[in-house]
Amino acid sequence: MSIDMSQFYQAFFDEAEELLAEAEHLLLALDLDNPDSEDLNAIFRAAHSIKGGAATFGMTDMAEITHVLENLLDKIRKNEMALTGEHVDTFLEAKDVLNSQLEGHRSGADVDRDVQEEVKRKLKALSEGKPVSAAAEMAAAAASAAAPAAPKPAVVAPAAVVDKMRHYNIDVKALSEKDTANLEGELGLLGDVSSKRLDNGHVAFSLKTEDSEDDIISICAFIVEPEDIKITLQSAAAAPGAAAAPADGKQRYNIEVPELSDKDAENLKSELALLGDVSISKAGGKTIFALTTEDSKDSIESICSFVVDLETLVIKDAPSASAAAPAEDLAVASNGFIEGDGFGFFEPITPPPAAPAAEPEPEPAKPVEAAPAPVIEKKPAAAKKEVEKAAAVETTSIRVGVEKVDQLINLVGELVITQAMLEERISKLDPVTHEDLLNSLGQLTRNTRDLQESVMSIRMMPMDYVFSRFPRMVRDLATRLGKKVEFVTSGAATELDKGLIERIVDPLTHLVRNSIDHGIEVPDVRHQSGKNETGRLSLSASNRGGNIVIEVTDDGAGLNRERILSKAKQSGLPVSDTMPDSDVWQLIFAPGFSTAEQVTDVSGRGVGMDVVKRNVSAMGGVIDIRSALGYGTTMSISLPLTLAILDGMSVSLGDNMYVVPLNLIVETMQPQATDIKTVTGAGFMVHVRGEYLPIIPLYSLFNQPTQITNPVDGVLVIIEAEGKKAALFVDGLVGQQQVVIKSLETNYRKVPGVSGATIMGDGSVALILDVPTIIKMGQNNNSEGVYQ
Amino acid sequence: MAKTILAVDDSGSLRQMVAFSLTAAGYQVVQAVDGQDGLNKARDQVVDLVLTDQNMPNMDGLTLIKSLRGMSSYQKVPILMLTTESSDEMKAKGRAAGANGWLVKPFDPKRLIDVVQKVIG
Numbered sequence: 001m002s003i004d005m006s007q008f009y010q011a012f013f014d015e016a017e018e019l020l021a022e023a024e025h026l027l028l029a030l031d032l033d034n035p036d037s038e039d040l041n042a043i044f045r046a047a048h049s050i051k052g053g054a055a056t057f058g059m060t061d062m063a064e065i066t067h068v069l070e071n072l073l074d075k076i077r078k079n080e081m082a083l084t085g086e087h088v089d090t091f092l093e094a095k096d097v098l099n100s101q102l103e104g105h106r107s108g109a110d111v112d113r114d115v116q117e118e119v120k121r122k123l124k125a126l127s128e129g130k131p132v133s134a135a136a137e138m139a140a141a142a143a144s145a146a147a148p149a150a151p152k153p154a155v156v157a158p159a160a161v162v163d164k165m166r167h168y169n170i171d172v173k174a175l176s177e178k179d180t181a182n183l184e185g186e187l188g189l190l191g192d193v194s195s196k197r198l199d200n201g202h203v204a205f206s207l208k209t210e211d212s213e214d215d216i217i218s219i220c221a222f223i224v225e226p227e228d229i230k231i232t233l234q235s236a237a238a239a240p241g242a243a244a245a246p247a248d249g250k251q252r253y254n255i256e257v258p259e260l261s262d263k264d265a266e267n268l269k270s271e272l273a274l275l276g277d278v279s280i281s282k283a284g285g286k287t288i289f290a291l292t293t294e295d296s297k298d299s300i301e302s303i304c305s306f307v308v309d310l311e312t313l314v315i316k317d318a319p320s321a322s323a324a325a326p327a328e329d330l331a332v333a334s335n336g337f338i339e340g341d342g343f344g345f346f347e348p349i350t351p352p353p354a355a356p357a358a359e360p361e362p363e364p365a366k367p368v369e370a371a372p373a374p375v376i377e378k379k380p381a382a383a384k385k386e387v388e389k390a391a392a393v394e395t396t397s398i399r400v401g402v403e404k405v406d407q408l409i410n411l412v413g414e415l416v417i418t419q420a421m422l423e424e425r426i427s428k429l430d431p432v433t434h435e436d437l438l439n440s441l442g443q444l445t446r447n448t449r450d451l452q453e454s455v456m457s458i459r460m461m462p463m464d465y466v467f468s469r470f471p472r473m474v475r476d477l478a479t480r481l482g483k484k485v486e487f488v489t490s491g492a493a494t495e496l497d498k499g500l501i502e503r504i505v506d507p508l509t510h511l512v513r514n515s516i517d518h519g520i521e522v523p524d525v526r527h528q529s530g531k532n533e534t535g536r537l538s539l540s541a542s543n544r545g546g547n548i549v550i551e552v553t554d555d556g557a558g559l560n561r562e563r564i565l566s567k568a569k570q571s572g573l574p575v576s577d578t579m580p581d582s583d584v585w586q587l588i589f590a591p592g593f594s595t596a597e598q599v600t601d602v603s604g605r606g607v608g609m610d611v612v613k614r615n616v617s618a619m620g621g622v623i624d625i626r627s628a629l630g631y632g633t634t635m636s637i638s639l640p641l642t643l644a645i646l647d648g649m650s651v652s653l654g655d656n657m658y659v660v661p662l663n664l665i666v667e668t669m670q671p672q673a674t675d676i677k678t679v680t681g682a683g684f685m686v687h688v689r690g691e692y693l694p695i696i697p698l699y700s701l702f703n704q705p706t707q708i709t710n711p712v713d714g715v716l717v718i719i720e721a722e723g724k725k726a727a728l729f730v731d732g733l734v735g736q737q738q739v740v741i742k743s744l745e746t747n748y749r750k751v752p753g754v755s756g757a758t759i760m761g762d763g764s765v766a767l768i769l770d771v772p773t774i775i776k777m778g779q780n781n782n783s784e785g786v787y788q
Numbered sequence: 789m790a791k792t793i794l795a796v797d798d799s800g801s802l803r804q805m806v807a808f809s810l811t812a813a814g815y816q817v818v819q820a821v822d823g824q825d826g827l828n829k830a831r832d833q834v835v836d837l838v839l840t841d842q843n844m845p846n847m848d849g850l851t852l853i854k855s856l857r858g859m860s861s862y863q864k865v866p867i868l869m870l871t872t873e874s875s876d877e878m879k880a881k882g883r884a885a886g887a888n889g890w891l892v893k894p895f896d897p898k899r900l901i902d903v904v905q906k907v908i909g
Contacts, residue, residue: 005805005897012801041845048843049799052872055894056802192875270909337879338889343868343903345889346879 005057012053013106019046021468024095027088028471040077047073061116062101068120069094072127090122128185168216170205173228253300255289256314405458412455413740419448420761456645461501463541464492470512470539477516484523484534485516491541496548500619500639507612511552511635519556519633547663548641553634559585559627582723585625589613622722622772646741650734650766651717653698654706657766659739659758664771666718668733673712686716686727693718696778697729701753706731721772741768753777791908792816796826796840796852806839809897810904823847827855837908838867850885857886866907
C-alpha cells in the first residue's frame, strides 16, 4: 500500500510553525540565571517534535538543524551545560532559519544556505562548549575542505529521504589522537559511535545513526579531507553482536491440542500467527497447528495457555522447514531483543504471559477480571496536576478554506434577512388566530440568531495570533536602541474576526515601534527622572460592548503638547493654543507629521501615524490617544467585532431608512424647545446634561426631503466617535436590529457619510451611516439655517 | 470487528499520518495528544494495541506505559514505543516500563503497518 505523505505536509507546516512560535515565546521569557526546567523541556520538545516530523516528511534540512539544536538543548536541560545569552541568541537565529526553511518547503521559496550552515556550525560549536566564534574557524575549515555540506534541495521526494537507523563503518586515513577524539565527538552528534585504531594507521569509526552519508561526510569535513574518508554501510542486522544471531533460527513445531471449537481454533491460530507461519488441521479428535517460528516452545505454550489447558497441550518438534519458510526480517540482537529494520520487540511478540492462575484472554480488547494487577510504580501526584493541563491542550480541528466560511457567512446573512422579512410580514397577522405560526416563527428567530452567532465565531481568532509576534520584535528593537523594555500582554485570548486580525498587524507594529523609539527613554534618562530603568510596554486586548479595544501603553516620556503645537504651526495646520489635549494628540495623525528630533532607522520619518489612522478607519475602527508628559502614552484602538454583521438602530428620514451603528450611539432624546440654542454662523446646539452638542440635521446633510425640519418634532440621536459627540437629527426611531453589511463601494462607489448598505426586513435597502465622517461633515455643514 | 489502536503523540501531523495509515489498513484508531490524554482514552475504551511517543508534555511515554501496565485491563495489551532514540538504554527503559517493542522514528506508513500487523494481525 502506498500512502501519499504530501497530504500531511500542511498539518506539519502548521504544527511546526506553532511549535517554533511557542519555542520563541519561551526563549524570550527565559531567565538566564535561573531557567525554568519546564520551559527548557518544552523548548526541547518543540525541537524534538519538529525533528521527528521533518524527518518523517522528508525535510532533511530542517531535521538536520533541529537535530543539533536538540542535542544542545538536551545538554542544557540536563544541566550538563549552563544556559548563556549566546545560547539564546543562537537558538533564536536557528528558529529564524527553521522558519525560512519551513517557508521554503511550503512555498518553494529560496532558502539561504549559508545562513543555515552558519547556524548549524554555531550550534555545534556551542554544544561542544566552544564560543560561537569557534564556528567561524570551523566554517573556514569546512570551506577549505570543499564543503560538501550543502543541505539538500528544499523540496525532496519524501520516500527517497526517509532515513532509517543505519550502521556505518568509517575508515579515515592517518589521524592524530586529538583529531580522532574530536571526530568521535562530532560523530557522536549523529548517533552512537566507537573508534578503533587500525594497524595501517587508519582509524575505523563505527557509527550507528539515522543520518545520511552526506551528513557524515560534512561532519568529517571539519577535521579531515573528504578524500581520506571511506564510508561503508552495514545493514542493521549486521551490527556487532547482531551478526551472531542465527540467520535461520526457525523451527517447525506441531502443536496438538484437544479438538477446539471453530472460534477457539481461529483465535489460537491468529495468536500463533504472531509467532510465525501457521496452518491448521484436525485429526483424531485433535486440532493440530503446524507452526514455523524462531520462538521457543515456552512462548508457544504461553500463547496457547490463553485458549487451552497446558496439560492437554503437546508440542512436537517437526522436521525443520527452514528452506520452505518465508524469509523473516527479524533477528535476535546481542541485547536479547528481536530486532528488525528500524523496529523491534523485547520478546516474542505476544502479550506477556500471565500468572498461571490468570484467566485465559484470547481477545485482549475485552476488559476481564484478570488476576490482580501487580503494583507498578505510579506518579499519582504529578498525574493529577496534569489532568487539567491535558484537557486544555486537547485540540481536534479541521481545516477549511476561508472562502467556504465566507460563503457560509454570506448565506447565513441572507437567511437573517429572509427571517426578518418573514417576521415583518407575520406581524401584520392576527396574533390570536395565528398563534401557532407566531410561536414557530419565534423559534425560527432564536435558531437563526444562534446559527448566525456560531457561524460568525468560525471566523474569530484569538488576538494571540497578533500579540505573539511582538516579544521578539520588542527585544530586538530595544537591544538595537540600547533601551531596557519589559513587555507584557494581556487579553491574548480575546477573539477578533480573522479579516480584522490580519489587518491590525501593521498598525499595531507601528504603534509598538513608536512606543519603544519615541516613548520609552534610554535607561540614563529614566534613571534621572526617577523611573525604573526598565521601561514597561504593555499590549492589551479586551471586549467592550460590541467592540474590541486594543491598547498599546508605555510608561515613557509621553506626548509633548508644546512641541506638537509648534510643529503643527510650522506645518501650517490649523491650531490654537487653547485646544483640548485630545485634539492636540489627534494632530500627530496628520500626514507627514513628526516631532522626532532626529530620524532613526526605526521611526521618525513622519510617515506612519496617518497610515495607522487610515488603516484603522478602514476597518471601521477609531484610534484614541491618552498621554501625560513624563508618565507615558496609551494608544487605544477600538474595532468592531466583525465586519459582516452590525447591531444597528434604524432611523427614518422622509421615506427612507438609515442604520446607525448601535455602539456609537450614546443616547436618543426628544429635545425641548428651550434646549435648542442658536449659534450665529454655526447652526444649532442642543443642551444635554450640561454639554452643548452641535445638531447635525441628516436631511440637510444628505439633501433628502422630509416633513420634519424642527428638532423638537423629531428625534436627536447622540452619537460619539473619535472623542467627539454630536446630535444627529432624524425624523424618528424605527427599531433596533442586526443588519448584514453589504459594501456600497464594491457595488457602487464610496459615498461620504455612508459606510455601507443593508437589506431590511421588508426588502428595502437602507444605508448604514459612517458616524465619524458625519460628525466631521456636520462641523463644516452646520452654517445653514435649520428651522424657524 | 476492526481492531482498535491507541496512537499517542503530541505531534499532530505524525498522529494524523499514523491514524491515516492504520485506518487505511483497516484498523480503528483512537488518537491522544499526550500521555495523560492517552491514559484517559485508554480508560474509556480498552484497545488492542497502544502506540506511544516517548517525549511528550504532561506525561511522557514511559510513564504512560507504566500506568497502563498498572491497570488490570492493560496487562496483556501490546504496547509499542515510537521513538527517535534507539539506544540500548532507551530500549531497556522501555522494556522495564512494560513495552513490548519499539519502532524507530522516522518511519514510513508501510513499515508502521507491517509492524502493527506483526503484533495484532
